[in-house]
Amino acid sequence: MxxxxxxxxxxxxxxxxxxxHPEVLKTLGELLPIHYANSDAIHSAGTRINQLIQRSRSVIAAAFGVSAEEIVFTSGATEANNAIIKGIAFANAHKGKHIITSSVEHASVYGSFEFLENEFGFEVTYLPVDQDGRILPEVLKNALRPDTILVSIMYVNNEIGTIMPIHDLAKIVKENSRAYFHADCVQALGKIPVDLENVDAASFSAHKINGVKGSGVMLKRANVPFLPLISGGQQEMGMRGGTPNAIVNILFAKTLRLALExxxxxxxxxxxxxxxxxxxxxxxxxxxxxxxxxxxxxxxxxxxxxxxxxxxxxxxxxxxxxxxxxxxxxxxxxxxxxxxxxxxxxxxxxxxxxxxxxxxxxxxxxxxxxxxxxxxxxxxxxxxx
Ligand SMILES: Cc1ncc(COP(=O)(O)O)c(C=O)c1O
The missing domain is CATH 3.90.1150.10 (Aspartate Aminotransferase, domain 1)
Structure with missing residues (x-):
C-alpha cells in the first residue's frame, strides 16, 4: 500500500x-460526486444507490456466513456496541435483568453496561481476567444464571492484544444459559480469523481495517429479539433509522474484501x-x-x-x-x-x-x-x- x-x-x-486504503479512497472519489440522492427515494437515482448498498450488504453477509438481513450499517463500532447491548437488553428484560461483560472491554461496551445498570436497574457481572488479561471459560460458566439474558466479550483486547477464547465462551453460553452472546470484533477483523459459531451479535468498524471513519456494521442474527436504539425510519430493516450514509456503506464491502484478501x-x-x-x-x-x-x-x-x-x-x-x-x-x-x-x-x-x-x-x-x-x-x- x-x-x-x-x-x-x-x-x-x-x-x-x-x-x-488507496483503492477505497479511489472508489470514494468516484462514487461521492454521482451518488448523492437519498437511497430510500423511489426514483431511479435513489434505487440505483440502494441497489449498491444492498449488494454491499450481501457481500459482507457472505463473508461472515450470515444472511443479508442480519447485517445492519452503523456509524461505527461505538454505535454498533451501544445498539446491540441496549437493544438486546431492553427487548429481553422480561426474561431477566442479569447481564455479563468483562472488566477489560472498550469504553463503548463498558459504558453501555454501566448505563443499563445505573439507569435501568439491570444487574451487571463484570468478569475478572487472568494475568494475561484473558477471560477464563470456567469463570464465565460460573457467572451464568437462569436470569442472564446477555453476555458481551471482546474478541481481541484493544490495549494489550489478548485474544479471548471466543469459540469456547460462546459455546458455554449456548450450552448453559438462554443468554445471547455478543462479541466486539473490532480488533480481530482482518488481524485473526474470526469464528462466529454460537455468536448472536457482533460489531465491526471500517476505520480499523483501512476503511473510512463513521462506518461500522452490526451483525445480529434474525432470531435475536431486539429493540432499535435509533427510531424514526424504515431504513436498515427498521433496526437503525436515519438516511443511510450510502457511500461509506457501499465502501464497507470493498474495505472488508481488501482486508480479508x-x-x-x-x-x-x-x-x-x-x-x-x-x-x-x-x-x-x-x-x-x-x-x-x-x-x-x-x-x-x-x-x-x-x-x-x-x-x-x-x-x-x-x-x-x-x-x-x-x-x-x-x-x-x-x-x-x-x-x-x-x-x-x-x-x-x-x-x-x-x-x-x-x-x-x-x-x-x-x-x-x-x-x-x-x-x-x-x-x-x-x-x-
Ligand atoms: C475494541 C474496540 N471496540 C470498539 C471501538 C470503537 O470503534 P469506532 O471507532 O468505530 O466507534 C474500538 C475503537 O477503538 C475498539 O478498539
Whole structure:
C-alpha cells in the first residue's frame, strides 16, 4: 500500500485508526460526486444507490456466513456496541435483568453496561481476567444464571492484544444459559480469523481495517429479539433509522474484501515487525511486556518502561514524530490508568509507564529500528531522573 503520511513521521497507533486504503479512497472519489440522492427515494437515482448498498450488504453477509438481513450499517463500532447491548437488553428484560461483560472491554461496551445498570436497574457481572488479561471459560460458566439474558466479550483486547477464547465462551453460553452472546470484533477483523459459531451479535468498524471513519456494521442474527436504539425510519430493516450514509456503506464491502484478501500477508509482515521489537526490547532492563507472549494479536504490543512515565515517553517520541498511545484512545483524555492493565492487577510502576505500540502492515523494519533507537535514547535521557 502506498504511504500516505509524511515520510519523516512514524505512525505506530494503528489500533486507534489506520490509513485509508488507496483503492477505497479511489472508489470514494468516484462514487461521492454521482451518488448523492437519498437511497430510500423511489426514483431511479435513489434505487440505483440502494441497489449498491444492498449488494454491499450481501457481500459482507457472505463473508461472515450470515444472511443479508442480519447485517445492519452503523456509524461505527461505538454505535454498533451501544445498539446491540441496549437493544438486546431492553427487548429481553422480561426474561431477566442479569447481564455479563468483562472488566477489560472498550469504553463503548463498558459504558453501555454501566448505563443499563445505573439507569435501568439491570444487574451487571463484570468478569475478572487472568494475568494475561484473558477471560477464563470456567469463570464465565460460573457467572451464568437462569436470569442472564446477555453476555458481551471482546474478541481481541484493544490495549494489550489478548485474544479471548471466543469459540469456547460462546459455546458455554449456548450450552448453559438462554443468554445471547455478543462479541466486539473490532480488533480481530482482518488481524485473526474470526469464528462466529454460537455468536448472536457482533460489531465491526471500517476505520480499523483501512476503511473510512463513521462506518461500522452490526451483525445480529434474525432470531435475536431486539429493540432499535435509533427510531424514526424504515431504513436498515427498521433496526437503525436515519438516511443511510450510502457511500461509506457501499465502501464497507470493498474495505472488508481488501482486508480479508490481504490478511495472511499482513499478519506475516506484522509478525516479523513485532518479533523485531520484542527481540530488542527484551535486552532492555527497564522494559517489561504487558501483552501476553501467547494468544496475542500480532498487531499490538503493550510494554511498560519502568523508569520513564508514559506521558514523558510519549512526548519524547512525539517530538521525534513517532506516534504511539498509552492506552485506549477513547480513554486517552482521562488521567486514570488503563482499566485493562488495572484489571490485570499490575503494579503502579507498570501502570505509570505503559505504552501501546499499534502495528500496521504499512510499517517498515526501518521504522521499527528508528522507534527503538529513539525509545532507548529517551530511556537514557529521562530514566535517571
Ligand atoms: C475494541 C474496540 N471496540 C470498539 C471501538 C470503537 O470503534 P469506532 O471507532 O468505530 O466507534 C474500538 C475503537 O477503538 C475498539 O478498539
Amino acid at each position: 502506498r504511504r500516505v503520511q509524511p515520510a519523516e513521521e512514524i505512525y505506530l497507533d494503528h489500533v486507534s485508526s489506520t490509513p485509508v 490481504g490478511e495472511a500477508e499482513h499478519i506475516h509482515h506484522v509478525r516479523a515487525l513485532k518479533q523485531r521489537l520484542i527481540d530488542r526490547l527484551s535486552t532492555l532492563e527497564s522494559i517489561v511486556f504487558n501483552s501476553p507472549s501467547e494468544g496475542c494479536s500480532d498487531f499490538i504490543l503493550n510494554i511498560s518502561c519502568l523508569c520513564v512515565p508514559s506521558e514523558v515517553m510519549m512526548n519524547w517520541l512525539n517530538q521525534h514524530s513517532i506516534f504511539v498511545s498509552a492506552q485506549s484512545t477513547c480513554s486517552s483524555k482521562t488521567k486514570q490508568p488503563s482499566h485493562t492493565l488495572s484489571a490485570m492487577h499490575l503494579n503502579q510502576k507498570r501502570l505509570d509507564g505503559s505504552l501501546r505500540i499499534g502495528l500496521g502492515y504499512t510499517n517498515t523494519t526501518a521504522e521499527i529500528d528508528r522507534f527503538l533507537d529513539v525509545l532507548e535514547e529517551g530511556i537514557t535521557t529521562y530514566g535517571k531522573l
